[in-house]
Amino acid sequence: MMQAGPDIFSEIVRLREKRVPFSMATIIHVSGSAPRGVGTRMLVTANGRVIGSIGGGVLEKAVKEFCIDSLASGKSMLKDFGLEGTGEAMACGGKVKVFIEPVLPESRLFILGSGHVARALGSLASFCNLYTLVLDKKEAFCDISAFPWAKEIIKVNDFRHAFLDKKPAANDFIIIATGSHSDDLASVKAALDTKACFIGLLGSKRKWEGFSKKLSGQGVSRKELSRVFCPVGLSIGAQGPEEIAVSIISQIISKIRQKA
Numbered sequence: 001m002m003q004a005g006p007d008i009f010s011e012i013v014r015l016r017e018k019r020v021p022f023s024m025a026t027i028i029h030v031s032g033s034a035p036r037g038v039g040t041r042m043l044v045t046a047n048g049r050v051i052g053s054i055g056g057g058v059l060e061k062a063v064k065e066f067c068i069d070s071l072a073s074g075k076s077m078l079k080d081f082g083l084e085g086t087g088e089a090m091a092c093g094g095k096v097k098v099f100i101e102p103v104l105p106e107s108r109l110f111i112l113g114s115g116h117v118a119r120a121l122g123s124l125a126s127f128c129n130l131y132t133l134v135l136d137k138k139e140a141f142c143d144i145s146a147f148p149w150a151k152e153i154i155k156v157n158d159f160r161h162a163f164l165d166k167k168p169a170a171n172d173f174i175i176i177a178t179g180s181h182s183d184d185l186a187s188v189k190a191a192l193d194t195k196a197c198f199i200g201l202l203g204s205k206r207k208w209e210g211f212s213k214k215l216s217g218q219g220v221s222r223k224e225l226s227r228v229f230c231p232v233g234l235s236i237g238a239q240g241p242e243e244i245a246v247s248i249i250s251q252i253i254s255k256i257r258q259k260a
Contacts, residue, residue: 008041011051012103019105019169021046023067025098027054032094034083035059046071054098059083066100076101106131107171107256110196112162112187113178114140114147117202120245121175122149128249135162136178159186168196173252175232177202185211192224198255200232200248 015022025042027034035055042060043051044067054060059081070077077100109125111118114136125132126149133152141147141155156162159178168174174196176187184201188211191199201208208230215225233247234254 008043008052011043015043015045016103016105021071021102021104022051023070023100023102025054025063025067025100027096028099029097030094031096032083034094034096036096042067044068044071055096059096063098063100066098070100070102071104074102074104104171105169107173108133108168109252110135110163110168110172110174112136112159112174112176112191113183113202115177115179116241117244118175118177119146120241121177121248122147124242124245124249125149125252128253130249130252133166137183159183160190162187162190163194168194170195170197172196173198173200173255175200175202175248181207185214188228189215189218189220192220192227198252199228200251201228201230202232202244203230205231 012024022043022045025044027036027038027040030038036053040054041052042054042063044064046068048064048068050064054063062081063079066077066079079098079100081096081098083094083096108131111122111132111134114134118134122132122134131151132149133154134147134150135154135156138155138157141153144153147153152166154166168191174191174194176184176191176199178184178187184203188199188201208228212225216222229251232251233244234250236243236247236250238244238247
């Protein structure tokens with residue numbers, strides 16, 4: 001009989017809504033005597049918080065550590081545990097098989113700018129089921145209906161503070177296409193202050209060379225500058241907003257799959 005513990009499924013929904021990463025450990029097989037049955041689940045967050053129980057003792061302690069490791073690597077694990085210990089160890093005499101799987105917040109795509117390329121990119125990203133946010137200056141959003149693909153529309157006054165209200169996380173993507181050199185530069189600086197796994201800048205190599213010199217002069221390290229992809233997008237000879245959008249989305253999907 002499945003033992004879900006303290007409303008595990010409600011906790012999963014709550015953690016997902018709050019974008020809190022966690023690992024879920026599930027007992028998938030039991031042989032002999034064990035403290036909990038098949039289907040029992042336990043959640044572990046990155047800071048070690050445990051929700052639910054798969055039996056306590058040494059077993060639970062070991063599974064907790066594997067859960068934290070799973071979150072760090074982003075990989076699932078299948079572990080076998082014997083319960084033949086003595087003293088403080090579990091001494092039920094049986095064996096359990098536990099499946100551990102990391103549950104990470106879905107990746108988001110932050111698009112800075114709302115011009116032709118940004119709109120084509122957002123539309124294609126939505127078609128590919130990417131959670132897409134568009135950020136631009138207030139005057140750029142005179143017609144909100146032009147962005148039906150956007151999950152969120154964020155109006156900013158200054159791109160230097162583009163991520164003041166909503167900060168990209170380590171599995172999020174940023175594409176900068178404001179249409180203004182000064183706004184693009186401000187956006188790059190703001191993006192480098194986030195943990196985003198990917199920062200793409202629409203523009204030429206020459207443009208990036210100029211930006212790199214300015215940013216280096218302002219104390220930005222070469223390692224930080226290497227986080228920016230410019231020109232963004234796979235080299236497929238793309239022309240026009242739609243083809244450029246295809247090249248960018250292809251690069252983003254490639255990065256997502258490499259991490260999977």
